[in-house]
Amino acid sequence: MDSSIRSLADLIRRRMAGAGRLATTVIPAGVLLAAASVLSPVPVRADETCMSPFMPKITGQEDYVYVWTLGVEGLGDGFDKLVTVDVRPGSPTYGQVISSVSVGGRNEAHHGGFTDDRRYFWASGLDTSRIFIFDIHTDPGKPRLERTIDDFVQATGGVVGPHGAYALPGRMLMSGLSNVKDEGGRTALVEYTNDGKFLATHWMPTAEDPRGAQIEQVADGYGYDQRVLPRKNVMLTSSFTGKANYMMDFGKLVQDPEAMKRFGQTVVLWNFHERQPRKVFHVPGAPLEIRWAWGPDHNYAFTTTALTSKIWLIHEDAGGEWHADPVADIGNPADIPLPVDISLSADDKTLFVDTFMDGKVRVFDVADPHAPKQIHEQKIGAQVNMVSQSWDGKRVYFTTSLLANWDKKGADDEQFIKGYDWDGRELHHRFTIDFKERQLGRAHIMRLGADSLYTN
């Protein structure tokens, strides 16, 4: 464990010790949350197996990896940009950047996703609450910015920080991270049509306004990821933190005990069609990415908690009741490795888990979802956030950035995309693109592209 990790772990333990004096029933939640604030990174759901199920899939070799990249002042033009990487085997530009389109500003570029027809890529900025819509289909090797949604906060009634963009038939379901009133974690889901018309805002359930939901312990109203399982008519949402925290300097945040208490500790089960919250699970430690299993009778999803370093299983029992249970540790939770992005293979057997602080990927056998077993561990870099795998599970890509103010400093602030082959046991390095050397910025969410999606 390096010194930076050790100091964070110590700090979290101290916070937890202090919080423990409050009330035993609150300890797991409030404490871990507080701890979480130290680290919780903002991963992205980013790969072919992790996208909305309502869109065409690339089941063979992908042609491109699109990387939504945070601008860095003094680095190139300094603006956020969508970077296109050629990953066509045999191409003379394999493993190289072949396109970069800037949006003319810095917005805390973060998550994004395709529309259900996969023709457009929606990419959001957590700071400015702007949404950028890129045309992918006209020239998949050279996306272009088609339009920008600038009135997200006003249109949605005060939601701040558009986050994940999840495709539904003819519409996009966005999760917010915050609100304009106090820039805390209370937020909402927002719906748009594919052409950018605002449709509806659905606020997360809270203790004051549970909206009919059963509450296990707390209802914080926070948001992060949103995933639908249509054959059960259910949706899950997870919880992170608000703008006041995610825009704060990381070192300052760690030293602010009040700020460190403001992290999500819930996963909400919704009746999807009605957009009706049904049950608020207590999942302490900032549950981030949600991945439903793909199998037709696999009624479960995984999430990981950034601050408590656990894999959680949300599952339905034989009686139709839903539960959330911790099923495995990720590394040594006491070290606060900070699990961020996860990627579940298309056969539901393998779960990749990135941990930001130690820059590692850990691979779990999750064939028995109640008992994940780690089968591989490899260091990717000084820091790592996103992991994306191809549908066939043969190729895996990694990027580095969490948030502009949370990434590591100095030489450890590596910014790259790395491509690997996965043989079922080990990763084999194929290419690296240094995003600093290329004057691009901080590499964040990835999405895969293919010419044949649009060829007639």
Add this chain to the structure above:
Amino acid sequence: MPRHPDVVLPLLFGAAMAFLAGGQGAVAGPAHDHGHGSPPAQSARPPGFDYDPPEPGSYRLPPLGEAADGEALDETGAERRLHGLMAGRIAVLSFIYTRCTDICPLGTALMRDLHEAAAADPALTPILRLITMSFDPDHDTPEVMALQAQSLRTGDEADWSFLTARDKGSLGEILAAYGQRVLANPAPDDTGGPLAHQLRVYLIDRSGKIRNIYSLDFLDPRLVLADIRTLALKESAGQ
């Protein structure tokens, strides 16, 4: 260098996987087992859809946009306007082509279930219009669509129109307006048919606004009927 990676329109997953696992269509089941005039068993869960349907009127269906007009040919070869067919009714519009052997039959099965439900429910019969339109006019002539109608309609009580396009120009305008993608199938040996497309079914209110869009994962007749009844309830309440 593989220039044509395998791509799959969203037929593989969700309901389709359940369909394959269950050995039946996503909208098959009891609703297909009864004859003309018998109401579909709405309380039964069709394979692939394991939930109780929502209560009509308990949720909102915000307008997604205007349903586009366009010129088409009906099964007799007569010219029809989409807006003319939709006027004054709640409409369900499904784009298909008859040579499709994978996902279009699932969309058509949904329409047949809705047709049976409308025939069996006096409250639905006069307010619902079903429209099946082909995007393969070279093959799906009015005569072919007439055969489709003959094989699928279970009576005259409930309305179900079968359309095709006069030509690819008029078809292209309609498909573009509805965001219905159709490409040549990049896999020539694919037994699913010569075209690659997303399956989309549109729910349109009496004023011509799209109120929901269903892909393969949502082709549950109980769900669509709940939406139709929700619109009817809201309209009767003046909302």
